[in-house]
Amino acid sequence: MTGRNEEELNGVTHLGNQQVEYKMDYAPEVLESFDNKHPENDYFVKFNCPEFTSLCPITGQPDFATIYISYVPGEKMVESKSLKLYLFSFRNHGDFHEDCMNIIMKDLIKLMDPKYIEVWGKFTPRGGISIDPYCNYGKPGTRFEEVAWNRLANHDMYPETIDNR
Amino acid sequence: MTGRNEEELNGVTHLGNQQVEYKMDYAPEVLESFDNKHPENDYFVKFNCPEFTSLCPITGQPDFATIYISYVPGEKMVESKSLKLYLFSFRNHGDFHEDCMNIIMKDLIKLMDPKYIEVWGKFTPRGGISIDPYCNYGKPGTRFEEVAWNRLANHDMYPETIDNR
Amino acid sequence: MTGRNEEELNGVTHLGNQQVEYKMDYAPEVLESFDNKHPENDYFVKFNCPEFTSLCPITGQPDFATIYISYVPGEKMVESKSLKLYLFSFRNHGDFHEDCMNIIMKDLIKLMDPKYIEVWGKFTPRGGISIDPYCNYGKPGTRFEEVAWNRLANHDMYPETIDNR
Amino acid sequence: MTGRNEEELNGVTHLGNQQVEYKMDYAPEVLESFDNKHPENDYFVKFNCPEFTSLCPITGQPDFATIYISYVPGEKMVESKSLKLYLFSFRNHGDFHEDCMNIIMKDLIKLMDPKYIEVWGKFTPRGGISIDPYCNYGKPGTRFEEVAWNRLANHDMYPETIDNR
Amino acid sequence: MTGRNEEELNGVTHLGNQQVEYKMDYAPEVLESFDNKHPENDYFVKFNCPEFTSLCPITGQPDFATIYISYVPGEKMVESKSLKLYLFSFRNHGDFHEDCMNIIMKDLIKLMDPKYIEVWGKFTPRGGISIDPYCNYGKPGTRFEEVAWNRLANHDMYPETIDNR
Amino acid sequence: MTGRNEEELNGVTHLGNQQVEYKMDYAPEVLESFDNKHPENDYFVKFNCPEFTSLCPITGQPDFATIYISYVPGEKMVESKSLKLYLFSFRNHGDFHEDCMNIIMKDLIKLMDPKYIEVWGKFTPRGGISIDPYCNYGKPGTRFEEVAWNRLANHDMYPETIDNR
Amino acid sequence: MTGRNEEELNGVTHLGNQQVEYKMDYAPEVLESFDNKHPENDYFVKFNCPEFTSLCPITGQPDFATIYISYVPGEKMVESKSLKLYLFSFRNHGDFHEDCMNIIMKDLIKLMDPKYIEVWGKFTPRGGISIDPYCNYGKPGTRFEEVAWNRLANHDMYPETIDNR
Amino acid sequence: MTGRNEEELNGVTHLGNQQVEYKMDYAPEVLESFDNKHPENDYFVKFNCPEFTSLCPITGQPDFATIYISYVPGEKMVESKSLKLYLFSFRNHGDFHEDCMNIIMKDLIKLMDPKYIEVWGKFTPRGGISIDPYCNYGKPGTRFEEVAWNRLANHDMYPETIDNR
Amino acid sequence: MTGRNEEELNGVTHLGNQQVEYKMDYAPEVLESFDNKHPENDYFVKFNCPEFTSLCPITGQPDFATIYISYVPGEKMVESKSLKLYLFSFRNHGDFHEDCMNIIMKDLIKLMDPKYIEVWGKFTPRGGISIDPYCNYGKPGTRFEEVAWNRLANHDMYPETIDNR
């Protein structure tokens, strides 16, 4: 088969490896990256993650969310199986919804140094109210800084219809 | 569990407290806030509140709405259980739809001093017509003032399909 | 205008009356009926009631449901505005979901003596789980008794998709 | 063109006639029928009529419904443009929802003498509650009598989701 | 109950009045307004009106539409029950779709002198084609004039899917 | 490739033939069949045909429908490209909706001698009303005769929601 | 009835005329216009046309599309029944999808000289792929020229989900 | 408040108790029941549980499902907060999808001795395929035994559309 | 972890094995089964398989379908990863839609000897028409034989809406 050669997959250890370990608490170290082969052209990659779950830091009860992560890669890209293992590490970890989204964004910035990234969590309701935090980032000193501001300024002007059913 | 420590939850009294009291009339005093741990990065938090109900000030008949509240926190954030109790306090209170939305926005501004906030109510119909008020606010003297104007100027150019069923 | 004459509206006092009073607790006495003009032909009437709310008997927190009431009238029919006032009377009343549905069905049987009736409540979730009670009744000694059994035996074999959003 | 010849369109006067008159009150006399060319095989014809409107007999305010009419023709079939004119004649006529559905069914039975017919009205809400009457009929002395009973007995076991929006 | 006092409801005569008369032809005089209590903050109010019907000026056949009216109030706001009576007055009135929308907008401008207003009608098809007129207005000499131009220039770039069913 | 050999495709001339001719009027002779390889087991085949169009026999204006054809094959099966050409032949042909459905069913019975067949047309509205004819057939002397009766007797008890948009 | 007088309907010959002829090939001459009564205010009119069909110029097989036409009228407006007859004239005409959309737009520009117009066709798939051409136009020398450019530059950034079913 | 008295809530310890413990492995002992107050009338209660998660017994990776539980109570009913805690106990437990559903049903039968019960799990896909197990039970020696057989025999004849997005 | 022990996973070789080989032509031999642990209770298992693709036996062009497989296990159950590999083996194999569904059903009967099984394929359109074959089977000499007949007799009376988009 054509496609990426071995060298181009340098640093990817989880994908196609059956023996990966699922961490029982917050584990940013499982994140892995690989090289962006199209750095001359800015483009978006989005991850749809409807199977996120964590714990409430106060009551210990489970929280559930769908997380949407979109980024414009710089030189590095996050490998999707390592992202899955990373998100799994929140499973028995407790934190506020707003804090989780900021932490995930910061860990991915640290891993990939992307040109742009945004993270949007959409949680299920507790007590009849649901919370959807959204944070984003544009690399300082690039024109993605302005992109980040504009996307924030125009964020979610058409909230989806929610009826808790 | 990791996450916020006790100090970081200063001022949060309703969450995880089974003995909270449900107020029978408009009670802005139940609102509580906590510290924003990510003040260096502007981000959005949205509350979906499909279980809002109040009374018609003229006829006393019940009104129902889904309320969407979105804000960019400054130093303080509203605690969601206190928000629930606050919205509950409209249950036996009478006011016009348009007035309710403005009041809710003003109370949250007073509580949190946010950089930006918007409140959108979508009511069920009376006499075949439904009313959806939307108000917003950007902190004076910041660039969120312009954000507020732009979001108002571009508000809801794609009204959702309504057929009263 | 043609249609029903005054005599045929005997006993209807709430409809077209602006001075009706909204009761603050469970008030089955507000229910009113009128004559069925087509008793020779069995037919169904369904009420869609998406604006039902009551209180949790343990915690006092509000519950919300959509209630579907379907019946085959005998000699009497329930007047819809009185039904609205009756359902309103649960607004500040506390009872379990399952109990509310049974009580509503029994009050309507007492009012109308219908050939058949069913009441289905679909509540919003608490703690990530929602409850949908369904009860029905066929007049004893008629073939609607068997109808009730068959409808129960075949009830809801295609549960609607629920994701709490 | 092939298809029906002139004789087979006997009695059809409204279709393709620009000068038809719109009646301002209940006018069953505008209904027209034509011959069923496939009487040896029982089959269904359904009319979807989402543009029905009448007046409330008490308050004079307008009511709106979608009406679904399904029938198995005998020797005669209702011509669809005459059906449109007939339904229009309710526009400034006042009657209860339940009465309208029974009247429409009876007028069509008188016109066509069908083997089977059913009429289902789905109205928009007044005061937060909507009403959906359903009536049906099987020709006495045929096995469609039992069909009518069975369809009534199993009517609408999956009520559509209604949220008044 | 708290909320608006009597003085603040000055000029509102239809709401809570059972004796209102339904006009049989175009009646702009039934429109009523009341004071905007939040004039210092620009905000939107939207009316969803899915029960609009008029007559074709050429053939007399009924037309049906859902009308969406959105405005930013100045000193006055339109009272919703009077709006309902006003829209009802088109019921037996004949005019082209495009003309109706412009007339409704002009009458509301005359009544309220709003900062901004837009009216969008979505009609059901005749001959397989449906027509959706949209008109808007920004108060001359204010920055809402530019808002009106921008909203027109960007109007409906994502037409809803229509299949006539 | 494995699958059917040439002999098993006996009589199939249109499929994979670029030179097929599109007939300009009703042409039942284009229908082709092939052998059922699984005659020992009764099974269903459904064709979804959303691109059907014919002409009104009175006014010449075009009619549009989605047709659903379901059958249980006997020894023969209809080849799908020939079915497409057959349905195309109605394109400039005029007939009533109800007549078209009966004709299509009869032509397919004549071609294939199926155990069971049903044809359901769902047309777009004219004058605000749409028509959906449904006819079916079970081979006389087999238990599919009773199947046909039962499917007719229980036909379409949940009419789809139609709003002409 | 009020509304447009005869003079204001000058040039409209198809509407309300039962004897109109359906052309069997491309017939731009059937298009008719009437006067815009609100030329002082720019506004949009959209036609939803889900019943468009033409032929493939290579194979002769039928193509189907929904066409959305939106325009800002100048002094003239296109009459909708003449538009229907015009679109019908493509029924037995062969052309590429992209060419059809450009031709329709050019014919309407020639007829009405609008300030702005856009035409969007959404075709059904052939060989698993469907094609959706979109073209637009702003009157040269007016600020609608820039509107046309901006609408093109921002066209369809949220393609609808397509799964060919 | 009216409703259930203390005695009628006998045995309910989790509801309204903030100190409940979340078990880290399969814990059927947390299930609690209370008395059915309407035992003379058979009725259904359904729990919608979209927040179920367990682990794959082979690979340890997380599985997610929505579980629908419907039952006809006998003398006892399951308390919903204890059900939530019970389902939570699968969070870090590994078992096959089909086994989980059977285990949940058996535990609830043991707790409540219901007249009828069914449990339907709808899992998210792994490797492009998702699995939906369904099991049910009718109390032996009652006519619910036949109900269980009939519901199984007619289970899910209209599988929902699944496209893995 | 609890759940199935090693012995209970006897014969399962693909699951959790990274070295599985993807076969390039029809390969029924990859199917694997494991023991049913709940044989005393009849229950359903459904596989949703939206990623099925094969080739047209005449033209070699690709076909796509969603396949729904439902069965009541006897002593054996099909392992889902082996099912995935089996369905993959059709990827470069050519056969008619109707033949594929029958072959899949027969291979699964041979593997598992189930009490009941059904296979429903829903293909994407070619030439504007799509084909949905459905076949089923009940074990001879058991009451599932009658179940199979009844499910076939009542198959798909509500065809999903198809518009090829």
Added chain:
Amino acid sequence: MTGRNEEELNGVTHLGNQQVEYKMDYAPEVLESFDNKHPENDYFVKFNCPEFTSLCPITGQPDFATIYISYVPGEKMVESKSLKLYLFSFRNHGDFHEDCMNIIMKDLIKLMDPKYIEVWGKFTPRGGISIDPYCNYGKPGTRFEEVAWNRLANHDMYPETIDNR
């Protein structure tokens, strides 16, 4: 038939040719173009391609996506049947999702030299996460360069709801 003449179809060899060959690996050479007849007016053409499949370069397992390709033609346009053959050539080819989208875009740029082009792939999930890459391009030295930047900067601010079912 009117429409394009032979010369205007110069270079189109696959369309209407039954003997086309399906390539078994990546084959950019099958792409064909034809002349744009409306080069004076910029317009968009979109291809909806829901039947894309490739192989994972690491594991060999199949991947599935819907691809949306939108472009503004220069002098050349891609012929749709050749596009289908080209996309087919990925069927047994292995590459990362992000790489596939970039390759497709580059091949189409090379073929057509378009003014603008964008390619958006939406894949089905693996391990609970799905990936949607989006890349675009504006011709250097034209104002479409800025269009490309703006469309990227505002890309997908409303991610579609994904729940993996």
